[in-house]
Amino acid sequence: MMHSTDVLVVGGGGTGTGIARDLAMRGVDVTLVDRGGLGIGTTGRSHGLLHSGARYAEADEAGARECIVENEILREIAGACIRDTGGYFIRLEDDDPDYFEEKYEACLDYEIPAERIPVEQAREAVPDLADDVAEVMEVPDGVIYPSRLVAATAADAREHGATILPDAPVTDLLKDDERVIGAAVDHDVGKIHADHVVNATGAWAGQLGDMAGVDVEMKPTRGVMICQEYEGLGTVLNRARDPDDGDIVIPHADEVILGTTSVEVDDPDEYEEADWEVERTIEECAAIFPPAADAPETRTYWGVRPLYAPEEAETGGARGISRGFFVLDHDERDGVGGFTSVVGGKLTTHRMMAEAAADAIAERLGVDEPCRTADEQLYAHDDPATLDALVEEFDIDGPADADVVGRAQ
Template sequence: MTVETEVVVIGGGATGVGVARDLAMRGVDVTLLERDAGLNAGTSGRSHGVLHSGARYAESDPEGAADCLRENRTLREIAPAAIDDAGGLFVRLAADDPAYFDRKLDACQTLGMEPRRLDAGEIRERVPAIADRVEEGFAVPDGVVSPARLVAATAASAREHGADIHTDAPVVDIGSGPDSSKRLAVSVADGASIAADAVVNAAGPWAGEVAAMAGAELGMRPTRGVMVAVDYAGLEPVLNRCREPADGDIVVPHGMQAVLGTTSVAVDDPDAFDREDWEVERTVSECAAMLPALADAAVDRTYWGLRPLYEPDELDREGRGISRDFAIVDHDAAPGLVSVVGGKLTTYRRMAEAVTDRVCGALGVDEPCRTAEEPLPGADDPGRLDQLAREFSAIGPADSDVIRK
């Protein structure tokens, strides 16, 4: 039996549910398929949960940083109960390059971020346990986002606008539609087949495998990164080490805990990759350089996330050099298939808007995006968001200390 729809979205992380919501709000018939038992099972649910101000990318990727700043403000409007307005600090220790600090601060000012420069004493007022080696820093509007709440609320909005959402629905093949039509046929492991005018591949680190099902190629080079959640109460702002990107340069407040991150190691298979003790040890050690008490904090859980980095064939870079910004890829080998790769949790709504613009253009749908104006269900109600997270089985390791199953 073949089910008919206009668009199939593959992947139930933030980007996938964001695309489903945007399409549904524009009146498109959309079906979302997620291979796991719940949403938020991949990259989104294994992040450190920082709502980026853009400061982290300000000097290296000003356009991407500007997107972060805009989306930071948007998410605070449409999903305030999914956001902890923690604020952020970029701190320079004695061994760190002051010229790099000045470049980043200048870039943040150019973006209109309004960073506030702080001396060592002012930083210590905000973070009394900061390392003695702190020299200076600046404050930025970082925050902490709950991936489970955000993904579940976005999925609920998609559903309210008519989207069909299916978990436990791994895609096994993408082929031609019935009678060799221009439509695509998406086959699911349970034997179901869905005919669609377009398919959005939002499978994150698995996007290359999904593209291959349709006979297309997609240059993915995912990298793994460890997050270490330790018992540490009382930290207020997100702490960022102000130096060239390196292992162990961010500490994220998380209720009675802090989440330390991260590393960047290329992986060949997103379903089977090593998890090395040295990554945990280095992350703790490097983060403790900013906050010495972390060296002796009890580790509650350790989890690895995968970054869905896009690497076309002509690139040959180390994992930290590949763009974290997103790309939308049309496939000549599989007309109707659109892949979205890269990006950050903070900019998931913007990524979804760009993909939906592309798909709606191909379908002849002339409706504007409204996802930045309409609040998500339960936007200001943490209890309702937690209920939705449980309903969609969206609670991942990033949230397991604050949202109970």
């Protein structure tokens, strides 16, 4: 069986569903496929931090500026997919005060709202902070519920005419000479012919690139998240030091998520889940939030970051690889037409990534309609019960917000 579409998006995480929504809103006929339920790769296995940009401010100006812009947009369009918690960056007595100062000044330079607050004020909000807290900076971090976000974005794409096909794995890409013209899709879908194919498969982008005969140089890294019982934390906690293992604590309703490590993996489907990562993450998070040392664990999961690392871009170790995103036009880059890859990035910037990709593809297709995704709210954004029903419909089973989804009254 042969289906036809203007654009075939492969990958149903935050970026892939965002591209489908963006293009559909411009009047493009879009089909999205994913090999399993939507959002169960990197997106659904993230720590769910809505970045303010402060984490990157002293080292990555572009990334910091992107995060604060998208942070504000998501708060406007995503409703119950977001929890507005605010965040603290916490310097312990043994941490470098110059690093804290550099981060604070960079936040001000990049228009990230940041305020030094008295330690006792922070301790009133979070009574279980460590005893040796030396300085605290407040920033507009928040929490993303990835399953709801993907469900709302996919449903919005569908409302604008897109076809969304979970559980539709691509087995091969179809080519005509040096052009990708579609994909062979399993589970009784058949062949899908497309004027343009988008590789939005995240950490798996190199594998889909291989099917097209192009080299997408991914360097995925795994990171562990530990969910613990703890009721009452209302603020994201970040350690104010060079990014390292175990420096983020994310609040949920009656749980916290501790994260994370960064270890290179060869295969994003097959990798070790090492006990030392769990132990180190708990130990390091407990340095700023002592209850983490012995709070009961509810679930532990690993996610794989879709880091793009061509040889010339590597800067020394997995944590040195840029968290920025890249839109790769394989016609210009490799002489393979009809194929674009979107790689790198963060969940916070998924909409911006989708806009950049959609702009490039629309230009290729001769579509003049502008992007509207920053200005229109997501489908059912303010209706948690409907969002959770959509999570079930799209077979989204990510562990990042398993304690939240399905609890809407």
